[in-house]
Amino acid sequence: MKARRKEQKKKYCQTNKEHERIKHKHWRYRVMALQVYSNGYMNCSLCGEDNIDCLAIDHINGNGGKHRKKDIKAKNFALWLSSNNYPDGYRILCHNCNHKECLSTIE
Numbered sequence: 001m002k003a004r005r006k007e008q009k010k011k012y013c014q015t016n017k018e019h020e021r022i023k024h025k026h027w028r029y030r031v032m033a034l035q036v037y038s039n040g041y042m043n044c045s046l047c048g049e050d051n052i053d054c055l056a057i058d059h060i061n062g063n064g065g066k067h068r069k070k071d072i073k074a075k076n077f078a079l080w081l082s083s084n085n086y087p088d089g090y091r092i093l094c095h096n097c098n099h100k101e102c103l104s105t106i107e
């Protein structure tokens with residue numbers, strides 16, 4: 001019984017270690033994308049918010065949802081941007097400004 005529990009714990013640690021590694025990799029790509037699209041300032045292009053947790057990469061012409069549905073790789077958006085050499089058409093917005101922009105297109 002003890003050996004089985006020890007084996008389960010070992011497996012759990014290995015699984016979470018891989019998860020943490022992947023999470024860290026995604027975070028790194030996200031930070032790089034934020035730097036590229038904000039010219040190194042990592043702040044909202046409308047209001048200047050610089051809390052990295054509040055920032056989002058915005059599709060300037062909208063259609064972010066369609067983009068993610070069309071290209072499955074775009075679900076990991078920051079990695080997709082890196083793989084495509086950071087194409088034009090994106091900017092950094094805070095989530096509030098991103099939401100306001102979204103509402104303005106609906107009205």
Ligand SMILES: [Zn+2]
Pocket residue numbers: 044045046047048049093094095096097098
């Ligand atoms: Zn903002």
